Amino acid sequence: MYELEINHVSHRYGDYRVLNDINLQILPGQIVAMVGPSGCGKSTLLQAILGTHPPTEGEIRADGVLINKPSRNVGIVYQQYSLYDFLTAEENVAFGLKLDETSLPSRIFSYRSYAKKRQVHLRKAREFLEKVGLSSAMGRYPAELSGGMRQRVAIAQAFILKPKIVLLDEPFGALDETTRQELQMMLLKFYQENLKAKQRGERPEYTIIIVTHELNEALYVADRVIGLSRYHTQSEKGAMIVYDRPCPVFSPDDPRDFSKLVEQREELRKAVFDESYIKDHNKYVSFWSELAQDSQLAATAAANQPAPRRIR
Amino acid sequence: MIRRPIPRWLAIALGVGGVVLLLTAYSILSARQTRKNENQRVIPGWQTFKEGAARLVRPQGSAEDPQPSMLATDLKATYWRLFLGFFTGVALSIVMGIAMGAYRFIEALLAPVMSFLAKIPPTAMLPIYFVLVGTDQKMFTAMVALGVFFNMAQSIYQAIAGEVKTVSIDKAYTLGASDPEIIYEVIWKQILPSVLDNLRLQIGPAMIFLLAAEMLVGGEGMGFRIRMESRVLNMSVVYIYLTILGLTGLMADYGLLWLRRWLCPWCVR
Ligand SMILES: Nc1ncnc2c1ncn2[C@@H]1O[C@H](COP(=O)(O)OP(=O)(O)OP(=O)(O)O)[C@@H](O)[C@H]1O
Ligand SMILES: [Mg+2]
Numbered sequence: 001m002y003e004l005e006i007n008h009v010s011h012r013y014g015d016y017r018v019l020n021d022i023n024l025q026i027l028p029g030q031i032v033a034m035v036g037p038s039g040c041g042k043s044t045l046l047q048a049i050l051g052t053h054p055p056t057e058g059e060i061r062a063d064g065v066l067i068n069k070p071s072r073n074v075g076i077v078y079q080q081y082s083l084y085d086f087l088t089a090e091e092n093v094a095f096g097l098k099l100d101e102t103s104l105p106s107r108i109f110s111y112r113s114y115a116k117k118r119q120v121h122l123r124k125a126r127e128f129l130e131k132v133g134l135s136s137a138m139g140r141y142p143a144e145l146s147g148g149m150r151q152r153v154a155i156a157q158a159f160i161l162k163p164k165i166v167l168l169d170e171p172f173g174a175l176d177e178t179t180r181q182e183l184q185m186m187l188l189k190f191y192q193e194n195l196k197a198k199q200r201g202e203r204p205e206y207t208i209i210i211v212t213h214e215l216n217e218a219l220y221v222a223d224r225v226i227g228l229s230r231y232h233t234q235s236e237k238g239a240m241i242v243y244d245r246p247c248p249v250f251s252p253d254d255p256r257d258f259s260k261l262v263e264q265r266e267e268l269r270k271a272v273f274d275e276s277y278i279k280d281h282n283k284y285v286s287f288w289s290e291l292a293q294d295s296q297l298a299a300t301a302a303a304n305q306p307a308p309r310r311i312r
Numbered sequence: 313m314i315r316r317p318i319p320r321w322l323a324i325a326l327g328v329g330g331v332v333l334l335l336t337a338y339s340i341l342s343a344r345q346t347r348k349n350e351n352q353r354v355i356p357g358w359q360t361f362k363e364g365a366a367r368l369v370r371p372q373g374s375a376e377d378p379q380p381s382m383l384a385t386d387l388k389a390t391y392w393r394l395f396l397g398f399f400t401g402v403a404l405s406i407v408m409g410i411a412m413g414a415y416r417f418i419e420a421l422l423a424p425v426m427s428f429l430a431k432i433p434p435t436a437m438l439p440i441y442f443v444l445v446g447t448d449q450k451m452f453t454a455m456v457a458l459g460v461f462f463n464m465a466q467s468i469y470q471a472i473a474g475e476v477k478t479v480s481i482d483k484a485y486t487l488g489a490s491d492p493e494i495i496y497e498v499i500w501k502q503i504l505p506s507v508l509d510n511l512r513l514q515i516g517p518a519m520i521f522l523l524a525a526e527m528l529v530g531g532e533g534m535g536f537r538i539r540m541e542s543r544v545l546n547m548s549v550v551y552i553y554l555t556i557l558g559l560t561g562l563m564a565d566y567g568l569l570w571l572r573r574w575l576c577p578w579c580v581r
Contacts, residue, residue, distance in 0.1 A: 052482045070485035081477050086501045086578045095497075096487035104492050141578040161487060 029204025364548030397456025409468025
């Protein structure tokens with residue numbers, strides 16, 4: 001079963017067609033980077049997946065469930081305004097647990113049992129904040145946190161509920177380079193947890209779509225890159241997925257060596273961002289065939305050789 | 313130099329100095345006036361104040377049938393009206409403001425009407441209250457409540473529009489919130505500082521509306537007493553009441569400031 005399924009989704013604002021026949025399937029535990037020229041409809045697609053602005057055509061399912069309004073199945077981290085000013089870092093993270101596991105009447109009328117649950121929630125929140133490297137700032141309000149800290153809290157806030165999928169819309173766009181790198185490493189750690197879960201035969205917990213305008217970032221944190229763009233033969237109908245390929249997986253300990261990304265980065269730049277390079281939109285959409293090939297390769301390799309480097 | 317900070321002791325000393333200055337200036341004025349006319353009661357001396365105060369706190373009625381003092385009666389009447397009107401007006405405006413801020417169809421229905429009604433000076437509507445609700449306690453409550461209501465409801469509605477981002481609401485839905493939870497846990501918590509700030513701003517107008525109404529009708533209350541006593545030039549009583557009103561406003565102001573600091577530690581503006 002796919003974690004997320006987008007079937008024939010199109011979207012228009014009035015007469016302006018933004019998205020045209022988007023189809024996308026995402027497996028549990030994938031970290032998918034989405035890139036595309038500014039204004040091509042990335043945020044529009046995310047809002048459709050989130051359910052706040054359902055698409056004008058087509059349907060989106062999370063783990064088989066149709067999405068038509070925002071719900072706890074899909075989480076989101078915005079570039080800003082993701083946190084509640086009036087809650088401390090740990091309360092912000094515990095907010096979802098509170099909303100999800102208790103109700104307004106129960107919080108008022110059975111205060112004692114709620115108070116007990118509250119302690120559990122806050123403990124879980126603190127544990128998660130430690131995991132994202134924020135043990136020092138748990139009692140502080142968002143206004144007292146740096147931009148990088150805020151985004152860590154926002155990511156913890158979204159993930160602690162274990163939604164089917166979490167959308168990150170340019171989450172590191174407002175951060176300086178060093179902070180950005182730290183947060184990228186954090187995502188890679190999540191990915192490692194996914195791999196471990198898969199090795200144990202469990203369903204991986206972190207499925208992510210991250211929108212970014214940094215191609216290196218996209219290729220570094222993700223295991224799959226999709227490109228959304230209008231630069232294809234049916235441009236007037238709106239943006240389509242014009243690029244969908246696997247990309248190399250880094251572990252947090254690997255050196256940040258982007259030289260092995262050069263080739264794919266240039267390919268991406270041409271396929272997604274080059275206005276003059278008009279092509280059939282399916283030319284670079286080869287994720288699933290490459291995956292099938294890969295598993296065949298892996299199967300033959302497993303028969304002869306030690307395990308391959310690229311695990312998916 | 314502009315905005316150069318001054319030490320704390322100096323700030324306190326200057327604050328006290330201001331009060332002393334005010335009292336001294338009054339004494340001098342009063343003394344000069346008395347020299348011109350021995351029986352003047354417009355700027356009475358401190359002795360006259362003492363007499364006026366004594367008259368205010370003397371129990372009324374006869375020995376068989378003792379009544380509370382004038383001051384007690386007036387304070388009780390005025391504060392009770394103020395509290396009842398203010399409380400009613402604020403409670404209603406919170407409900408209305410949040411309803412308008414949260415639901416688009418209520419907003420579309422009521423926002424234009426409300427902004428129009430908020431523009432009519434409530435004191436000008438006094439005659440309508442006389443006709444509709446009479447001149448008893450209900451009239452004072454209605455006067456204060458409605459005077460506060462329109463402005464307050466509008467401010468709350470605007471605070472929601474300005475301070476509660478749509479993404480915050482969407483975000484809460486993704487965390488599993490229900491509609492009532494969004495109203496209480498997101499909208500209400502976010503605008504609470506603005507609500508308290510607006511309460512502070514409304515105390516002044518509320519007192520204006522009530523005092524104006526009391527001056528026109530009613531047999532007790534501070535507004536009524538101020539008018540009656542000033543007619544016979546008992547200015548000492550008038551000044552005492554004005555001081556009490558000033559202190560009331562001041563205390564309410566500080567009380568709400570303190571409440572805001574206590575309830576909203578996250579919002580230090
Ligand atoms: N509410 C709206 N009404 C009308 N047009 C809109 C609306 N929202 C977005 N658009 C238009 O739709 C197009 C896609 O917008 P969207 O925000 O999805 O792009 P994006 O890929 O996220 O861009 P960016 O990289 O700048 O964030 C843009 O041309 C934008 O002008
Ligand atoms: Mg965008």
